[in-house]
Each structure stands twice: as C-alpha cells, then as structure tokens.
Amino acid sequence: MKKQIILAFTLLLSGLLLMAAAATDPGLPDDYWQEPSATTATAPHDWSTLEIDLHPEACAQCHAEQFNVWKSSKHAQAYSAGLVGQFPDMGHANANDCLICHAPLKEQLYTDPKVMDASIALRLKHAEGFDSDANMDATSTLPLRHSGVSCAVCHVRGWKRFGPPLKTTASLGQQNTPAHGGFTATKAFEQSQFCASCHQFPAPMAINGKPLENTLTEWKNSSFSDQGVTCQQCHMPDRKHEFRGIHDPEMVKKGLRFSLSQSKNTASLSISSVWIGHAFPTYVTPKVIVEAEARDADQKVLQHWQWEIVREVAYNNGWQEMRDTRLMPGESRQFTATPLPSTTASLHYRVRVIPDHFYKNVYRSLLADPLTPAASAHLRQASQQAEQNDYVLYEQVLEIRTDH
Ligand code: HEC
Ligand code: HEC
Ligand code: HEC
Ligand code: HEC
Ligand code: HEC
Incomplete structure (x- = not known):
C-alpha cells in the first residue's frame, strides 16, 4: 500500500517535472529592446x-x-x-x-x-x-x-x-x-508588454501624472487586462499583422457604441467606449470633434454645439497638460444639446476624427521657417497626407417631435 502511494507520488512528480520542462518559456533576452541589433559581425556560414x-x-x-x-x-x-x-x-x-x-x-x-x-x-x-x-x-x-x-x-x-x-x-x-x-x-x-518599448513612456516622464505615451498603463488599469484581452488580440486578430488604429474608421467604429435620444427640449448623443483597451484616443496627437446642429424646417441652422475629445498638451519650458477629455475604457458620455430652440425641426449630430491634429500644427510651424529643400519637400508631403487623413466617423439626423 505504502509502496503504491510512493510509486503514484513519484509518477506524479516526474509528470510535473515533464510538464515543467515543456512549459519553460525562455522569454525574450533582457536586452531585446536595448540597442537592438539583428546581426552579429559574421553571418551563419551555412545560410542562403x-x-x-x-x-x-x-x-x-x-x-x-x-x-x-x-x-x-x-x-x-x-x-x-x-x-x-x-x-x-x-x-x-x-x-x-x-x-x-x-x-x-x-x-x-x-x-x-x-x-x-x-x-x-x-x-x-x-x-x-x-x-x-x-x-x-x-x-x-x-x-x-x-x-x-x-x-x-x-x-x-x-x-x-x-x-x-x-x-x-x-x-x-x-x-x-x-x-x-x-x-x-x-x-x-x-503579451501586451511586448508593445511597451515603443508605446509606453517611463512613469517618471509624467505630465499631470501621465506620460505622453501611456498606453500600456491605461490597458493595465482597464478591465481588458483583467480578462486577459491583450493588445495583440485587438490589433493582431488571429495573429494578422494589421495594427489598425485611429487612422482606420472601421477599427474606431468597432471600439465605440453610439445612441441618440430625445426628451422634451433636449437631445443627446451617448458615446460609449466598449472595445478599446486604453483611452480613446490613447495619444495626445489625434482630436475627435462632436458637433450638434439644430435646424428648422427650412434647414436653417438655429444653433450649434461642439465638444472635443482630446488630451491636449503644450510645450513651453517643459510639457504641460491643458486638458484631458478622453473617454476611458468602459466609459459612456452624453453630448447633450439643450435647450433646443422652439422652431427646431431636426438635430444633426456629427463626429469627426482628426488623427494627426497635433502633427498638422507641427508641420505648419516647421514649414513657416527656412528649411533645406529635402526637409520642406518631405514636410509638404506629410502635411498634405495629414489633411487627407481626416474623416467623419458618425453622422445622424434626429427628427425633433414638436411636442414642446
Ligand atoms: C526560406 C524561407 C524563409 C525565409 C526567407 C524567412 N523565413 Fe521565417 N520561417 C520559415 C519557416 C519554414 C519557419 C518555420 C515555421 C513555419 O513553417 O511557419 C519560419 C519561422 C519563422 C518565425 C516563427 C513563426 C512562429 O510561429 O512563431 C518567425 C518569427 C520568422 N520565421 C520570421 C522571419 C523573418 C522576420 C524573416 C525575414 C527577416 C524570415 N522569417 C525569413 C521560413 C523562412
Ligand atoms: C517612444 C517611441 C517613439 C519615439 C522615441 C518617437 N516616436 Fe514618433 N511616433 C511614435 C508612435 C507610437 C507614433 C504613432 C502614434 C502617434 O501618432 O503619436 C508616432 C508618430 C509620429 C509621427 C506621425 C506619423 C508619421 O510617421 O508621419 C511623426 C511625424 C513622428 N512620430 C515624429 C517623431 C520624431 C521627429 C521623433 C523624435 C523627436 C519621434 N517621432 C520619436 C513613437 C515614437
Ligand atoms: C510590431 C512588431 C511586429 C512586426 C513589425 C512584425 N511582427 Fe510578426 N509577430 C509579432 C507578434 C507580436 C506576433 C505574435 C502575435 C500573437 O501571438 O498574437 C507575431 C507573429 C508572427 C509570426 C507567426 C504567425 C503565426 O500565425 O503563427 C510570423 C511568421 C511573423 N510574425 C512574421 C513576421 C513578418 C514576416 C513580418 C514582416 C512582414 C512581421 N512578422 C512583422 C510582431 C511583429
Ligand atoms: C519598435 C517600436 C514599436 C513596437 C515594438 C510596436 N510599435 Fe506600434 N507603432 C510604432 C510606431 C513608430 C508607430 C507609428 C508609425 C507611423 O505612423 O509613423 C506605430 C503605430 C502603431 C499603430 C497605429 C496607430 C495609428 O495612429 O493608427 C498601432 C495600432 C500600433 N502601433 C500597435 C502596436 C501593437 C499592438 C504592438 C505590439 C504587438 C506594437 N504596436 C509594437 C512603433 C512600435
Ligand atoms: C479591446 C481592444 C483593444 C485593446 C486591448 C487595445 N487596443 Fe489599441 N485600439 C483599439 C481600438 C478600437 C482603437 C481605435 C480607437 C482609438 O484610437 O482609441 C485603438 C487604437 C490604438 C492606437 C492608435 C492611436 C490612438 O491615439 O488611439 C494605438 C497606438 C494602439 N491602439 C495601441 C495599443 C496597445 C499598445 C495596446 C496594448 C497595451 C492596445 N492598443 C490595446 C482597440 C484595442
């Protein structure tokens, strides 16, 4: 009896050892992202x-x-x-x-x-x-x-x-x-950590408590991290090397839910971040503009409302945060147009995305200074490209019931 227990125990142990051997993950070399180099002085002699x-x-x-x-x-x-x-x-x-x-x-x-x-x-x-x-x-x-x-x-x-x-x-x-x-x-x-070396600044570089790039920390603080939903699962589905982000309207639409409502002399657009593993947007470079327009029966604009979703920073003797109105993972926010003018017949909601908002200004100010021909040719190209990246993410008209 005792022998059997010992035997069973030994089998269990060796089983565990085998499992441990199979499960040993070498991880990445510690210096994988420190002055990375893909080669050494000599190439393997037997390679094509x-x-x-x-x-x-x-x-x-x-x-x-x-x-x-x-x-x-x-x-x-x-x-x-x-x-x-x-x-x-x-x-x-x-x-x-x-x-x-x-x-x-x-x-x-x-x-x-x-x-x-x-x-x-x-x-x-x-x-x-x-x-x-x-x-x-x-x-x-x-x-x-x-x-x-x-x-x-x-x-x-x-x-x-x-x-x-x-x-x-x-x-x-x-x-x-x-x-x-x-x-x-x-x-x-x-693992999400894999993306950190380029998408997360170190904590000591914080501006108002948050580094300029804070994507991994935002993810760690979200429920996606608890559920084990990594950067790769959203940005590389089935290991596909897509890396789609704010420049891709379909990707952004996947991350958000919109819903319109009306009561009395108030209309409201609710935007919820349902599938974004970090702030929307995560960087200080894009800007999202939510607009509402009250129009009368002749399409005349009676009133205009505007809100901005952005983390705005400015540089003067160091970076300063001006405001942070981004949507955190799981957050819902109401964009409420009120009071509606009494002759309002329809309310037009529109959400515009300016992915390269910050860079547009950078290019503009650089182009105002003397530059080498190569620099100005590239910056003009970049500036044109950045303009073309703007898009309308959402547009909806709410017919207003005239019961007020
Ligand atoms: C002559 C063909 C050939 C070339 C060229 C080649 N690979 Fe591979 N690679 C393979 C094969 C075969 C495997 C084994 C796994 C498989 O069949 O997918 C492999 C495996 C890999 C893997 C591991 C796949 C996994 O599942 O984790 C990576 C990563 C990889 N290669 C990257 C590269 C990169 C980067 C380059 C270019 C710098 C490259 N390979 C060039 C044939 C090639
Ligand atoms: C820590 C990593 C990191 C460093 C260092 C870095 N960038 Fe970037 N850069 C990014 C990431 C990530 C993006 C994309 C997200 C965004 O738009 O901010 C980007 C986007 C950009 C863009 C807009 C997209 C494009 O390529 O046209 C420009 C321009 C740019 N960086 C310039 C610079 C310049 C100039 C420097 C050095 C002063 C620099 N970057 C240093 C990570 C970095
Ligand atoms: C920004 C980093 C990055 C770049 C750039 C990149 N990969 Fe990958 N690659 C990954 C990650 C991360 C995974 C694993 C994704 C996962 O497991 O969800 C991966 C997986 C793979 C695999 C295994 C795929 C499978 O289905 O098992 C191969 C092969 C590969 N990459 C080759 C390439 C080649 C070839 C290129 C260039 C054309 C490339 N990678 C560019 C990060 C990268
Ligand atoms: C070696 C540095 C590096 C690594 C590692 C890296 N990225 Fe990037 N990533 C960048 C840079 C730089 C850009 C901006 C490119 C540009 O537009 O100039 C970028 C852009 C992106 C974008 C597009 C952003 C936009 O504005 O639409 C996404 C999404 C993204 N990366 C996700 C990932 C994910 C997920 C991983 C990990 C699997 C990863 N990256 C790993 C450097 C890196
Ligand atoms: C639950 C899905 C999900 C997870 C997890 C996720 N992302 Fe995203 N990511 C998105 C969606 C959707 C967008 C487009 C909306 C936006 O820009 O926030 C996006 C946008 C981005 C962008 C574009 C730049 C910007 O300012 O928004 C980058 C870069 C990025 N993700 C990197 C990462 C990295 C790195 C991780 C892991 C630390 C990660 N993402 C985790 C869904 C996800």
Whole structure:
C-alpha cells in the first residue's frame, strides 16, 4: 500500500517535472529592446543569401501572409515624410533618438550625417520603403531603415528569429524548423508588454501624472487586462499583422457604441467606449470633434454645439497638460444639446476624427521657417497626407417631435 502511494507520488512528480520542462518559456533576452541589433559581425556560414537578407521582401518569400498585411500598416510606413522632414534641422545623433521607435535596429540607425542626408534624398524618390509586391530586384538597394518597424525589428536579434509558439504545437524554446536555423518560441509575443518599448513612456516622464505615451498603463488599469484581452488580440486578430488604429474608421467604429435620444427640449448623443483597451484616443496627437446642429424646417441652422475629445498638451519650458477629455475604457458620455430652440425641426449630430491634429500644427510651424529643400519637400508631403487623413466617423439626423 505504502509502496503504491510512493510509486503514484513519484509518477506524479516526474509528470510535473515533464510538464515543467515543456512549459519553460525562455522569454525574450533582457536586452531585446536595448540597442537592438539583428546581426552579429559574421553571418551563419551555412545560410542562403535569402535567409541572411533582413529586408521585408526577403521574409515575404516564405512569410507572404504576414508581409501582405503588414505592408499596409502604419508600422511599415514608420520611416515617414513627417519624421525625416524634421531630421535635417536636428542632426543625425538626435534623429537616431527618434529612430529608436521608428526604425530602431543598429542596422537602421544613421552612422554619420552623410548617411542621413543620402537616406533622406533617396526617400524623396522612393516614398515607400520597400517593394509592396515583394519583388526582390526592385528595391534591394533601399536601406533597411526605409521599411520602418520592419519584420526584423520585432523578430530578429543576432541573426536568431524569435516568435510566438507555433499554432500547431505549444512547444517553447528552440524550434528546429526549416530555414534560418529554426526560431525561439516564447509567449512574450502574446503579451501586451511586448508593445511597451515603443508605446509606453517611463512613469517618471509624467505630465499631470501621465506620460505622453501611456498606453500600456491605461490597458493595465482597464478591465481588458483583467480578462486577459491583450493588445495583440485587438490589433493582431488571429495573429494578422494589421495594427489598425485611429487612422482606420472601421477599427474606431468597432471600439465605440453610439445612441441618440430625445426628451422634451433636449437631445443627446451617448458615446460609449466598449472595445478599446486604453483611452480613446490613447495619444495626445489625434482630436475627435462632436458637433450638434439644430435646424428648422427650412434647414436653417438655429444653433450649434461642439465638444472635443482630446488630451491636449503644450510645450513651453517643459510639457504641460491643458486638458484631458478622453473617454476611458468602459466609459459612456452624453453630448447633450439643450435647450433646443422652439422652431427646431431636426438635430444633426456629427463626429469627426482628426488623427494627426497635433502633427498638422507641427508641420505648419516647421514649414513657416527656412528649411533645406529635402526637409520642406518631405514636410509638404506629410502635411498634405495629414489633411487627407481626416474623416467623419458618425453622422445622424434626429427628427425633433414638436411636442414642446
Ligand atoms: C526560406 C524561407 C524563409 C525565409 C526567407 C524567412 N523565413 Fe521565417 N520561417 C520559415 C519557416 C519554414 C519557419 C518555420 C515555421 C513555419 O513553417 O511557419 C519560419 C519561422 C519563422 C518565425 C516563427 C513563426 C512562429 O510561429 O512563431 C518567425 C518569427 C520568422 N520565421 C520570421 C522571419 C523573418 C522576420 C524573416 C525575414 C527577416 C524570415 N522569417 C525569413 C521560413 C523562412
Ligand atoms: C519598435 C517600436 C514599436 C513596437 C515594438 C510596436 N510599435 Fe506600434 N507603432 C510604432 C510606431 C513608430 C508607430 C507609428 C508609425 C507611423 O505612423 O509613423 C506605430 C503605430 C502603431 C499603430 C497605429 C496607430 C495609428 O495612429 O493608427 C498601432 C495600432 C500600433 N502601433 C500597435 C502596436 C501593437 C499592438 C504592438 C505590439 C504587438 C506594437 N504596436 C509594437 C512603433 C512600435
Ligand atoms: C517612444 C517611441 C517613439 C519615439 C522615441 C518617437 N516616436 Fe514618433 N511616433 C511614435 C508612435 C507610437 C507614433 C504613432 C502614434 C502617434 O501618432 O503619436 C508616432 C508618430 C509620429 C509621427 C506621425 C506619423 C508619421 O510617421 O508621419 C511623426 C511625424 C513622428 N512620430 C515624429 C517623431 C520624431 C521627429 C521623433 C523624435 C523627436 C519621434 N517621432 C520619436 C513613437 C515614437
Ligand atoms: C510590431 C512588431 C511586429 C512586426 C513589425 C512584425 N511582427 Fe510578426 N509577430 C509579432 C507578434 C507580436 C506576433 C505574435 C502575435 C500573437 O501571438 O498574437 C507575431 C507573429 C508572427 C509570426 C507567426 C504567425 C503565426 O500565425 O503563427 C510570423 C511568421 C511573423 N510574425 C512574421 C513576421 C513578418 C514576416 C513580418 C514582416 C512582414 C512581421 N512578422 C512583422 C510582431 C511583429
Ligand atoms: C479591446 C481592444 C483593444 C485593446 C486591448 C487595445 N487596443 Fe489599441 N485600439 C483599439 C481600438 C478600437 C482603437 C481605435 C480607437 C482609438 O484610437 O482609441 C485603438 C487604437 C490604438 C492606437 C492608435 C492611436 C490612438 O491615439 O488611439 C494605438 C497606438 C494602439 N491602439 C495601441 C495599443 C496597445 C499598445 C495596446 C496594448 C497595451 C492596445 N492598443 C490595446 C482597440 C484595442
């Protein structure tokens, strides 16, 4: 009897040990985001040129699915006109401080001012930093930095590939799959923390208690974190590399619920944040404008109301927060038009999104100063693009019952 118990116990123990071995997650190397580098001095001698090539077009030869989605994301456009247009004035060392989020690999940073100038000039000729058909001959001359937050930025360190566990096995650690020496599987890719190095500033950089980028903290304080709904589950559904955000009306609509109501001489639009894992919007750069217009039977505007959803900051001897009217996760807010003029026949509600509100002003003020030709060409491009990004998110007419 005793023997049996001991035997059962030993089996249980070895079972636990086996489980522990299978479940050991190597995590990401501690310095994964500290001066990240995708290569070492020498490339693995037994790899093909395709495996050694870090350009997204090269990855696309075997990972077409990820490439074809990533290529339309903001990550693929992170080496943008609005970014590089600011560089000639800053010098290459300061520009590298911007690249730590926009194109952070050692292989992407500027080594000297000449490299920077050449790269900015080249970008004027090739606005897109890679070939969107993944044609290897077309742009193999473009430096890796032109593809911004490229595949290798998130997945490659010292030639080694890192990724989430394969969908087919839960196996963690070194995977001996074909091509590029296999890869290291870690659940770190499935966790919100993975996005933090670029989407969360450190707490000591707070302005009115909140850093300029505070997305991970906002998420941690939301019910989505308690329910285990990560950044990836919303921004990379089924591991698709979409990264859709405030620039995408459909994505924003998915996050919000609208409902209109009327009582007596009052109308109200309620906006609820139902599927946004952080403040709406999370950054200080977009602005959302809610408008209501009371019109009479002849469509004449009788009265106009306006509210803004924004975290507004200003720089004078340090950053200051002017106001924060953003919608927190789960929050509902009423935008109430009252009192309605007595001849009101209809109330027109409209919600407009200006994704690049803050940058528009930046470009405008930079363009007012003398600039190098390359800088002004890029900033004019960025400014035009930013104007085109505005959209109407919601528009609804409420017929007013004339019972008041
Ligand atoms: C010659 C083909 C080939 C090339 C080129 C290639 N890969 Fe792979 N990669 C594979 C194969 C095969 C696997 C094994 C898993 C699979 O079959 O999806 C793999 C696995 C991976 C994984 C792990 C997938 C997971 O489920 O976690 C990542 C991440 C990855 N590759 C990234 C890259 C990146 C980034 C590049 C370009 C810098 C690249 N690969 C270039 C063939 C390739
Ligand atoms: C290496 C830095 C880096 C990492 C890591 C990173 N991002 Fe980004 N992300 C950026 C930059 C830079 C931009 C802005 C690109 C641009 O428009 O120039 C961006 C843009 C975005 C946008 C679009 C924002 C908009 O304005 O519409 C979303 C959504 C996003 N990231 C989500 C994520 C998620 C989710 C993760 C983690 C899985 C992640 N990012 C990891 C740097 C990063
Ligand atoms: C901590 C990471 C980080 C750093 C450092 C950073 N950015 Fe960004 N940047 C982002 C993210 C994330 C976005 C997208 C969200 C947004 O619009 O704010 C972005 C967006 C932008 C945009 C608007 C989209 C585009 O690419 O046209 C510009 C312009 C820009 N950054 C310029 C800069 C400049 C100039 C610097 C250096 C002074 C810099 N950034 C440093 C993360 C960063
Ligand atoms: C901003 C960081 C980021 C960038 C850029 C990025 N990935 Fe990923 N990738 C991830 C994350 C995070 C996951 C895991 C998502 C999850 O588990 O929900 C992932 C998953 C993968 C997988 C496994 C997919 C699967 O279905 O199992 C492959 C393969 C891959 N990426 C390749 C690429 C390639 C190729 C590119 C460039 C075209 C790229 N990635 C760009 C962050 C990134
Ligand atoms: C429950 C789903 C959900 C989760 C979880 C989530 N997001 Fe979002 N995210 C959205 C939606 C919807 C939008 C579009 C509305 C908006 O801009 O707030 C968005 C917008 C964004 C934007 C666009 C910029 C802006 O100012 O709004 C960025 C960047 C972003 N998310 C990053 C992240 C990161 C990083 C995480 C994890 C820490 C995360 N998101 C978690 C749904 C989610």
